[in-house]
Amino acid sequence: MVDGTGIDTAKVREEGLSVAILGAGAGGLCMAIRLQQAGITNFTIYEKADRVGGTWRDNTYPGAGCDVPSMLYSYSFEPKLDWSRRFAAQPEIEEYFEHVARKYRLYPHIQFGSEVHAARFDEATGLWHLEMKDGREVTANIVVSGVGQLNRPFTPDIPGLESFEGIRFHSARWEHEHDLTGKTVAVIGNGASAIQFVPEVAKVVKDMTIFQRTPNWVVPKADRPYKEWEKKLFRAFPFVARLQRWLIWMTLERNFLAFTQGSFFGKLFEKASKKALEDAIADPDLRRKLTPDYPAGCKRILLSNDWFPALARPNVHVDDHGVERITREGVVTKDGVEHKVDAIVFATGFEATRFLAPMDVAGRGGLDLNDAWAKGAEAHRGVALAGFPNFFMLYGPNTNLGHNSIIFMIECQVNYILQCIEAVKASHARYIDVKPEAMAEFNSELQRDMQKTVWAAGCSSWYKTEDGKVTNNWSSFTARYWWEMRQPDFEEYSLAGANT
Numbered sequence: 001m002v003d004g005t006g007i008d009t010a011k012v013r014e015e016g017l018s019v020a021i022l023g024a025g026a027g028g029l030c031m032a033i034r035l036q037q038a039g040i041t042n043f044t045i046y047e048k049a050d051r052v053g054g055t056w057r058d059n060t061y062p063g064a065g066c067d068v069p070s071m072l073y074s075y076s077f078e079p080k081l082d083w084s085r086r087f088a089a090q091p092e093i094e095e096y097f098e099h100v101a102r103k104y105r106l107y108p109h110i111q112f113g114s115e116v117h118a119a120r121f122d123e124a125t126g127l128w129h130l131e132m133k134d135g136r137e138v139t140a141n142i143v144v145s146g147v148g149q150l151n152r153p154f155t156p157d158i159p160g161l162e163s164f165e166g167i168r169f170h171s172a173r174w175e176h177e178h179d180l181t182g183k184t185v186a187v188i189g190n191g192a193s194a195i196q197f198v199p200e201v202a203k204v205v206k207d208m209t210i211f212q213r214t215p216n217w218v219v220p221k222a223d224r225p226y227k228e229w230e231k232k233l234f235r236a237f238p239f240v241a242r243l244q245r246w247l248i249w250m251t252l253e254r255n256f257l258a259f260t261q262g263s264f265f266g267k268l269f270e271k272a273s274k275k276a277l278e279d280a281i282a283d284p285d286l287r288r289k290l291t292p293d294y295p296a297g298c299k300r301i302l303l304s305n306d307w308f309p310a311l312a313r314p315n316v317h318v319d320d321h322g323v324e325r326i327t328r329e330g331v332v333t334k335d336g337v338e339h340k341v342d343a344i345v346f347a348t349g350f351e352a353t354r355f356l357a358p359m360d361v362a363g364r365g366g367l368d369l370n371d372a373w374a375k376g377a378e379a380h381r382g383v384a385l386a387g388f389p390n391f392f393m394l395y396g397p398n399t400n401l402g403h404n405s406i407i408f409m410i411e412c413q414v415n416y417i418l419q420c421i422e423a424v425k426a427s428h429a430r431y432i433d434v435k436p437e438a439m440a441e442f443n444s445e446l447q448r449d450m451q452k453t454v455w456a457a458g459c460s461s462w463y464k465t466e467d468g469k470v471t472n473n474w475s476s477f478t479a480r481y482w483w484e485m486r487q488p489d490f491e492e493y494s495l496a497g498a499n500t
């Protein structure tokens with residue numbers, strides 16, 4: 001019998017195979033649901049925090065929201081028909097994931113306050129031993145990491161940082177207890193997070209200086225509230241919402257064309273961004289500061305209607321001299337000027353290229369993940385890693401996008417991983433491991449394709465390591481990823497101890 005959640009309750013039974021999912025964010029929750037629907041109920045989600053939602057629980061800065069339309073930034077199997085606007089804000093997205101966890105009865109499977117800090121594979125038993133930060137140890141046959149790419153905020157080690165006596169925090173861990181009203185505030189960084197909170201915070205502060213290292217291409221965001229009649233229509237005819245989701249996916253998919261070097265579409269983004277800049281900002285010097293000198297898409301193209309107008313406010317300044325050091329009272333730039341401030345907000349992004357770090361992961365024969373990834377993270381199809389059997393990743397290396405929804409990618413990965421788990425279960429194998437040669441071939445093709453993209457062009461971004469290897473982004477259309485991930489090619493894997 002299949003109930004309203006799609007779970008075949010007759011099939012649900014206790015399984016021998018145990019699955020540990022790390023993280024109760026968009027990836028971990030999706031994996032759990034699909035396991036349940038496949039009748040694999042012996043799984044536990046280990047979540048370091050005390051609530052579900054991942055990045056949507058952590059990023060609560062003013063103005064936080066998603067720059068992917070919500071109709072598509074939601075699971076295909078759990079459409080929400082009453083999004084308040086095209087691009088929902090963080091509280092509504094967080095509530096969506098909480099709703100999903102409730103509806104699919106995932107809470108009994110979640111252990112909150114459980115941060116896995118080490119994972120070791122035992123080849124003889126085919127078991128992973130997971131060690132929690134609080135000393136607890138658990139075992140599981142399969143580990144699926146849902147920690148993603150953007151969970152550890154990065155704060156640069158600027159000289160004098162510790163001496164600052166005012167308020168300081170990172171945008172991804174906003175300290176709401178500090179009221180910034182009437183204060184003089186420094187913002188270091190101007191990426192996707194800064195462009196969302198600066199327009200909000202600028203309205204209340206006395207003065208704000210944004211310390212910019214590199215300008216971004218910022219294009220208008222086609223956002224608006226959904227009208228009541230539209231929501232009624234979606235509720236009455238859910239296929240209309242599904243059609244809209246599909247149209248959004250197609251439109252965003254087309255945008256991938258902008259990420260090829262020298263692309264005509266890339267030039268269109270640049271034109272749109274320059275027009276928005278010219279419309280909002282009269283000061284030629286400020287316009288010059290805000291005009292990038294690298295191709296659009298090399299860093300994430302940012303969507304905003306209020307970023308440039310916020311920068312035109314008399315109480316907002318953009319300083320691009322470069323931060324030299326921090327003092328007790330403020331920020332000193334490379335031109336020798338000390339900017340005295342009450343608060344510093346670091347909008348300096350995440351430790352994105354380190355993926356599973358600082359987790360200590362040891363695979364077959366004690367193979368250390370840090371050694372395996374010494375030249376930059378890579379994985380087989382973004383999900384598996386040779387020498388680390390029964391270990392899978394969601395939103396792993398080379399699965400980030402600049403143009404479409406990560407939820408779409410996660411669903412492809414979950415579908416693929418589930419089939420790998422089912423293969424282990426059906427064959428009673430001790431473990432499944434991707435063949436090193438298959439992984440090497442996949443990655444050399446991926447990096448070859450990558451050379452045609454703007455990410456390989458000469459700008460620095462969180463998509464790549466200091467050596468220039470693009471470790472984070474998928475190199476093509478999401479349609480290609482979907483096609484390649486429909487089912488695993490088991491020729492690429494070895495199943496140890498399988499009944500064949």
Ligand code: NAP
Pocket residue numbers: 065066067068150156157188189190191192193194196211212213214299300323347348349350460461462
């Ligand atoms: P980010 O895009 O990595 O931006 C970090 C900013 O900090 C950049 O402006 C960077 O300058 C600056 N910076 C870093 N180190 C610095 C240093 N030592 N001194 C001075 N400036 C420094 O980080 P983010 O804005 O948090 O966004 C990260 C990612 O999160 C996004 O790309 C996106 O994938 C995701 N995100 C998504 C949404 C959404 O709406 N879906 C919203 C927010 C974030 P440079 O550019 O010169 O490196």
